[in-house]
Amino acid sequence: MAEQGGGMSGLGCLGCSLRQRNEWCVLSEEETRILSRNLKKRQYRAGETIFSAGEPSHGIYCVVSGAVAIRKGDGEGNAVLLRLAYPGDTLGYRGLLLGENRRYSAEALGPSKLCFVDQTVTRLLLDRNSALGRQFLRRIAADMDEAHDHLVRNATLSNRGKFVYLLLALMNRHGRTASDGSRFMELPLSRRDLASMIGARHETLSRIIGRLEEDGLARFSGRTVHVIQPHSLFREIRPPTLLD
Amino acid sequence: MAEQGGGMSGLGCLGCSLRQRNEWCVLSEEETRILSRNLKKRQYRAGETIFSAGEPSHGIYCVVSGAVAIRKGDGEGNAVLLRLAYPGDTLGYRGLLLGENRRYSAEALGPSKLCFVDQTVTRLLLDRNSALGRQFLRRIAADMDEAHDHLVRNATLSNRGKFVYLLLALMNRHGRTASDGSRFMELPLSRRDLASMIGARHETLSRIIGRLEEDGLARFSGRTVHVIQPHSLFREIRPPTLLD
DNA sequence: CTCAAAATTTGACCATCGTCAATTAACCCG
């Protein structure tokens, strides 16, 4: 039998700290118990596939811990890493709403826990609690904004700019600040995946990384990155157009 | 007093042919009347701004006729044309859901009619008819898919490829087929806007267009485009990887 | 620990793209 809930043993979702921060927060205590009883929590190994593009949607996933890569192909072998999902994020709501097959794949980047909520349960809860629907609307609207911002950056920035932006974004999630103000992190992605996130070849990314090191903006060693002066990176993508 | 409804005089929204095809189709006759009484229909001239990024959202817009450009800036003067909206499309729902200011601008490309529905009315209807919320969810989910596809294309295709794709998409909306199978259309956009849609400079677009003409794939004259063999254009973006 | 496979880096080379500048064409207001 699958473990239930997100946190301490018997409490189920009620004890899940994530509940405060995602759409399920509007559920009553009883509704939360329904959710608890009907979800399947599962641990994924690094690299394991959670679901794949093209297969039917049976429900949604909620990231509990770890990080998940959202990949989408163009039908010709080329696959792009669209975004990363983190604890509190909900995946695969599109199938729930449109009843279509999955349009992208989800893969655990490292060891990750996800909760699966079947369609029937979600629909039941959506019917019982209209606020839940509103929460989903907000979630999607926010995702939409993010996608639009992404589109604008892609149209505006050079590959180097896009990568710098990506680095800063990853740093926000994965970085730690040292006592001297410099920041460092362990990259959750291979170079190939980093390259696919900015729509460039991995060879190109290698060179971009090389140039960033030459320019003294960052130091790369395997998956470890040190950014000495985060400010300098910011300047890269926010050029001194007007006085800032 | 603003005109009401979308079609023949007294019928209001009930007579609006668009209603069949957008989210409002789930409203009852009485709810539709409420909608009719509370919307403001307005004609916009070519180039006229419907709303601008940064200003507060007071409601949503429904495109009745014409075409609308959705523009989004990156905060540094660079503005990108994200997409075009056509009759039946709903604009600006994000503000309704998140209560935030507009994140993009909307501008009439040619003479266009739009209906404005105030927040309070939309919320009233959303409360009365829960199916309406579901419709909005579907709408946004579909928009989301489109945005993701856009992201994948941007990461995958060259500028030429992106432009060919754009041409074919515009052809679907604006094109007519001649007796010999060739297609032609009047472009709804300036070269600059076309360029910004594919994230390229207008000089680059000029050269892409030049090369497409050299290659005999299309003929451009002002805003008129002739595509002799639509198949050849398709081949551009769907290379003969495997046997098709 | 060892070895093979996969990932990453590097080089060479060419195509594409952006920038600056100059020209030409199209458009709008009066």
Add this chain to the structure above:
DNA sequence: CGGGTTAATTGACGATGGTCAAATTTTGAG
């Protein structure tokens, strides 16, 4: 219709990015 402004094209050139190939490093299975 004219004049001025904006849009579009073209050229030159440097910068960036993609492709192919080879070398090097890292990773993972056994």
